[in-house]
Amino acid sequence: MTETPGSWSFTRWITKGQLEGLEIHHPDFHAKLLLQGAHLIQFAPTGEANWLWLSKTARFETGRAVRGGIPICWPWFGLPDRNPPQVREHIQTRQSHGFARTQLWQLDQLTESPETVEVSLALAIDDDMPTLWHGKARALLTFRFSADLLHIALTTTNLDSKPLALTQALHTYFPCDDIASTQLEGFDGVKFVDTLRDWELYEQCGPVTFDGEVDRIYQRPAEQQVCIHNGNRQQQITSLGSRSAVVWNPGPEKADCLSDFPAEAWRSMVCVETANALHDFRVLNSGQTHTLGAMISCRQGPASDS
Numbered sequence: 073m074t075e076t077p078g079s080w081s082f083t084r085w086i087t088k089g090q091l092e093g094l095e096i097h098h099p100d101f102h103a104k105l106l107l108q109g110a111h112l113i114q115f116a117p118t119g120e121a122n123w124l125w126l127s128k129t130a131r132f133e134t135g136r137a138v139r140g141g142i143p144i145c146w147p148w149f150g151l152p153d154r155n156p157p158q159v160r161e162h163i164q165t166r167q168s169h170g171f172a173r174t175q176l177w178q179l180d181q182l183t184e185s186p187e188t189v190e191v192s193l194a195l196a197i198d199d200d201m202p203t204l205w206h207g208k209a210r211a212l213l214t215f216r217f218s219a220d221l222l223h224i225a226l227t228t229t230n231l232d233s234k235p236l237a238l239t240q241a242l243h244t245y246f247p248c249d250d251i252a253s254t255q256l257e258g259f260d261g262v263k264f265v266d267t268l269r270d271w272e273l274y275e276q277c278g279p280v281t282f283d284g285e286v287d288r289i290y291q292r293p294a295e296q297q298v299c300i301h302n303g304n305r306q307q308q309i310t311s312l313g314s315r316s317a318v319v320w321n322p323g324p325e326k327a328d329c330l331s332d333f334p335a336e337a338w339r340s341m342v343c344v345e346t347a348n349a350l351h352d353f354r355v356l357n358s359g360q361t362h363t364l365g366a367m368i369s370c371r372q373g374p375a376s377d378s
């Protein structure tokens with residue numbers, strides 16, 4: 073049951089530019105999310121910096137995807153043409169990353185406890201959207217915030233009588249001190265499609281490092297934990313319902329072409345996106361559900377401490 077505005081202890085409505093959202097000021101953590109796109113733009117335990125990267129030039133405008141935080145790519149990931157045929161046949165536009173990130177989601181539920189705050193937002197597509205997508209589906213995005221964990225679960229239900237094929241991603245932007253010394257662990261031996269090298273398949277050897285633009289879709293054999301080593305900070309991502317992950321940094325040239333992205337910002341961010349992409353697309357029969365999830369934690373201190 074949805075709580076009425078004002079009856080919460082830690083949560084209040086906010087406006088950011090043209091967008092409405094919720095701000096959570098719990099004694100143990102702080103979070104900000106927008107109803108447009110169900111877009112989390114900030115999460116941090118008390119006393120810590122934002123665990124998410126948010127562009128200094130991000131714009132908070134109706135119908136515009138916010139640069140940073142966690143945009144939700146749904147019900148397809150990436151360019152329509154690069155999706156499997158079963159997914160492509162639902163798509164009626166050339167726009168990438170679906171439409172959920174610019175749609176207004178509804179607050180479905182908000183529960184506070186002394187340790188956690190749980191917020192669910194819903195987006196229901198009850199009818200075909202002739203210029204965007206054919207299908208009927210409901211997306212429910214639940215955030216569970218606590219002092220040491222950010223838990224995200226995106227559940228899709230097929231409301232249509234026909235099967236639904238989808239790709240999707242939790243397009244998470246992480247901050248880093250210096251991309252040149254940032255390393256990702258958890259992909260050693262994993263095959264990936266390199267979108268910058270003709271979409272050919274390669275195999276990762278050792279940690280992922282960054283030397284210019286990187287745009288890859290890792291196809292992992294099972295759910296795996298990924299760790300971002302970034303100076304003295306380690307960010308861990310445990311995925312659920314996902315066998316693919318996107319790793320992206322635009323590098324200097326592509327950064328110049330991106331909206332709301334300062335010239336040098338590519339040095340201080342990396343996207344590690346828990347996904348169902350390419351061969352990891354999901355098919356839901358009528359009434360079926362699928363949950364894509366991620367648990368994110370962060371610790372300070374040298375890697376050997378972990």
Ligand SMILES: O=P(O)(O)OC[C@H]1O[C@@H](O)[C@H](O)[C@@H](O)[C@@H]1O
Binds near residue numbers: 137243318320330
């Ligand atoms: O600028 P957008 O639409 O938010 O996309 C950003 C990036 O998102 C990543 O997921 C893609 O792999 C990149 O190819 C893309 O450039």
